[in-house]
Amino acid sequence: MAEQRKVIHVTEYDYQSPAECSQQICILQPQESNQMTVGLLRKGQKLLRHALKIRPNPSTVQTSQDAFGNVVHHFEMNYPHDHLEVVSELEVEVIPMLHTGSLDELESPVWHGIVDALRYKAGQEVSTDFQFRFESKHVPILDSLRDYGRLDFWPNRAVVPAAYALMQRIFKEFTYKSGSTTIQTTVEEVMQKRQGVCQDFAHVMLGVLRSLGLSARYVSGYMLTEPPPGQPKLLGADASHAWVSLWCGPELGWVDFDPTNNQLPDSRYVTVALGRDYADVPPIRGVVHGGGQHSLKVGVTVF
Known part of the structure; x- marks a missing residue:
């Protein structure tokens, strides 16, 4: 029997001094391709919902697909900021493997x-x-x-x-x-x-x-x-x-x-x-101009 799972993944950066600008790449949204269909010895999965919340609001956000079919979000902060928070919320339906x-x-x-x-x-x-x-x-x-x-x-x-x-x-x-x-x-x-x-x-x-x-x-x-x-x-x-x-x-x-x-x-x-x-698949990576030292907090909750 299929089960629903909800995941909340929070990533927070605090910069010692304001960063002038930054560019980030996120791989946090599950694929919707047939690579995740159920098999004899492999679970299946269906994406029900995904929301990506970025604070403060980014200057631009673009979504693409990489060579492996992964969903990639690109965003830029083209203004000074001393804090960055990225929250990924998703819900999926997970289907058990066929072989029992x-x-x-x-x-x-x-x-x-x-x-x-x-x-x-x-x-x-x-x-x-x-x-x-x-x-x-x-x-x-x-x-x-x-x-x-x-x-x-x-x-x-x-x-x-x-x-x-x-x-x-x-x-x-x-x-x-x-x-x-x-x-x-x-x-x-x-x-x-x-x-x-x-x-x-x-x-x-x-x-x-x-x-x-x-x-x-x-x-x-x-x-x-x-x-x-x-x-x-x-x-x-x-x-x-x-x-x-x-x-x-x-x-x-x-x-x-x-x-x-x-x-x-x-x-x-x-x-x-x-x-x-x-x-190939880090949750988040990027380049920051300025900001000095920074602290990083990551929290994940799976229901």
């Missing part, structure tokens, strides 16, 4: 067959899924990552059980530690220290899958978290989340895996954007 049984009951193709199908062949049309095979800004292709993946991806193993086992191993062998990394932390450093946050876990899993020759993409969004028993839900206590989507052949399509929480994303998850890694 055990993964052992599901037939999935062997992983090296998918690798062979993704290889370029002269005279053959290149699939749009092909682009997620290659390394990207934050996800390198390395022999060490390939070797790490071969512990789960042995010859003739089905792709879904292999990816599920990899997800479980990352969850068990890596420690989630808030603030332990930054966006500049490399996959090699995360592999060495065996700790990080959700975007690090996603980058590691992407690096392993791509190093094996598979096509996998970065997914950004939110996850509903429940408060401790007897405690009220705190507004702004949730956070943005990241996980992985793996191409598992034409019959299964894209299948999502969350190595941070060791599960296939279900109706508690809200998908916002898809890309090669975090650099």
